[in-house]
Amino acid sequence: MENRKQSILRAVVKEFTTSAVPVGSQALQSRYFVNLSSATIRSELAELADLGYLAQPHTSAGRVPTDSGYRYFVDFLMDVEAVPDNVSLFIREELRQAPADVQGMVEKVAMTLAAVTQNASVASAPHGTQARVKHVDLVSLEPTEVLLILLLEGNLLRQQVLKVADAATQPELSTLAVRLNATLGGKASDEVRRSYESAALGLDKELLGTIVAALDQYEKGSESLVVHDGVRNLLRQPEFAESIRLQQVLEVLEETRYLTVLLRELIGESDMQIVIGSENASSQLQGCAVVLTTYGPSNRLKGVLGVIGPTRMAYSQTVARLQAVALGASERMAELGV
């Protein structure tokens, strides 16, 4: 695409993201292209519309970027915006105050992200493909109830209540836990499963089965923790003035199961992913853009961090700030051993 068309498309996107009203040739001429006439701009706009990058809400209204227009913008035209000092300071300060557990940390991260992007945010807890057992503990709750505590790689704690047939005292359980630690320490779920299948360890087979199940469940992420925040920010956007639009987004955000699947599907190999409007598989997110990246304390433990807003969002700012939050959160989590 010629340089001038690109500039005009960039100007349209920029103008529309701030004003939210269709942008006309005159506005562009007076604010961006003083040495071009509005008629020239009009013909360029018409061609951009032919290419599918711009659309008109109705004849003789200004132009609005289409989903492909935004796509072209983020792929080729977007210049990465530096994060202002006060914003990075704010991010650092917020994350510094985050509690040292996964849940609290993830919530704080989502909160911070929503605040700095002024959009809605989602965050899933970091989890690895292969969870390694670091430590096992068994605590007697009731005579026939035992709490299994699994410490996984990344200092992730998982807990599960087990019903056992025979009553076991705490000392008995502690002895068993020591044996389990010796056998399972450092093992990933498939190794634990082998132990389970061979069952030559003299360990309670049922217990091992439960541990395998807990690891599986953890790995599937079906139980994985997803939080969201900042829905109130969306309400400030004219796109969400009619409540139906927001309702659809909320259906996605509040339905955790659905959100988990969505995040897993969306996050691919790439480091930063932008999904715009109709590119979203789910019909509820038409008109919304989702910007996603990964974060986590280590390379093997990654969660998803994302921003959800109208397609008319300040992409370059969002990308930069999302990156800053992801980086800050990753560092902080590594530091805290979360």
Added chain:
Amino acid sequence: MENRKQSILRAVVKEFTTSAVPVGSQALQSRYFVNLSSATIRSELAELADLGYLAQPHTSAGRVPTDSGYRYFVDFLMDVEAVPDNVSLFIREELRQAPADVQGMVEKVAMTLAAVTQNASVASAPHGTQARVKHVDLVSLEPTEVLLILLLEGNLLRQQVLKVADAATQPELSTLAVRLNATLGGKASDEVRRSYESAALGLDKELLGTIVAALDQYEKGSESLVVHDGVRNLLRQPEFAESIRLQQVLEVLEETRYLTVLLRELIGESDMQIVIGSENASSQLQGCAVVLTTYGPSNRLKGVLGVIGPTRMAYSQTVARLQAVALGASERMAELGV
């Protein structure tokens, strides 16, 4: 108040909660008072308006209950509605699937409550005045780093990385953990603190200090664990058609600090509390009603459970279902030892 006025007020509230349009004398006459003329009803309505229980959006519109009208209704006129079998079944089933940790349980409770009341729900984690230590574990991470795992009453896991001066092996740490369990098991934070202050136990003083700090943080933190759900339900109500109304509610719900204070202030001695519209201290909740009760696994561990909706809410249904969820959750939590 005479009997007939009461019936008419009750009818107006009932009619308005379902239809959401101001109710006129003819609608009342045809649906509730066939043996009265609309003129008679009109004069009664006028008197109810004089008493401050009803208002007109404008002259020659139907009547709408005022906040005091709702107040009178819930105080004197409301008949408690039985919870349908399928709803109680749904509640039981949902709570049965709840995970065995506090966070997960609270989230499930909020979700269930939102589903059965078709309004927004809030839930704070049950917390006592004193957190009790149930189990302590120490895991060696690095030569000079130890992970302290605290299992507190309510199966709440806390973890913290400790830096220690002298390298300790896992067996050494396990032995220490056994000693700690024997000493601290079942103790609340002030008892731990006494142990800490007397320091006559031969235990590492620094370690005890960390445990005390973790308990303190927990006591503060668990109080602030507040979740909400069901905002999407509010969007179905015409009251929230203009997004500004919902925005105000979301400011309250998403600002956890604020919500914590709100719940603490609102929950008084009474078992079930209803706060209607202008009775709310916070200006953001004008036009909203909040129904609150307490729940928890024991008398010492209580959290707050609440429903937030428009003042035009089905109070008797909400109260009954809130009560059912609170009861079910309390039982389930006691059962799971959460």
Added chain:
DNA sequence: TGCGCGCGCCCGGCTGGGCAGAGTGCTGAA
């Protein structure tokens, strides 16, 4: 071929008047 200029056109949004409907308040009679 690219650009600038100006004219005519088109369409959505706003405004103001008229109309129907719903609901009230009042009055007088049973």
Added chain:
DNA sequence: TTCAGCACTCTGCCCAGCCGGGCGCGCGCA
């Protein structure tokens, strides 16, 4: 005390008309 009738008032809705922004197109020029 109840009730029928009547006048009044206010809103919501519809429609016509105006307005203005923005475009498309044709023409002239380098």
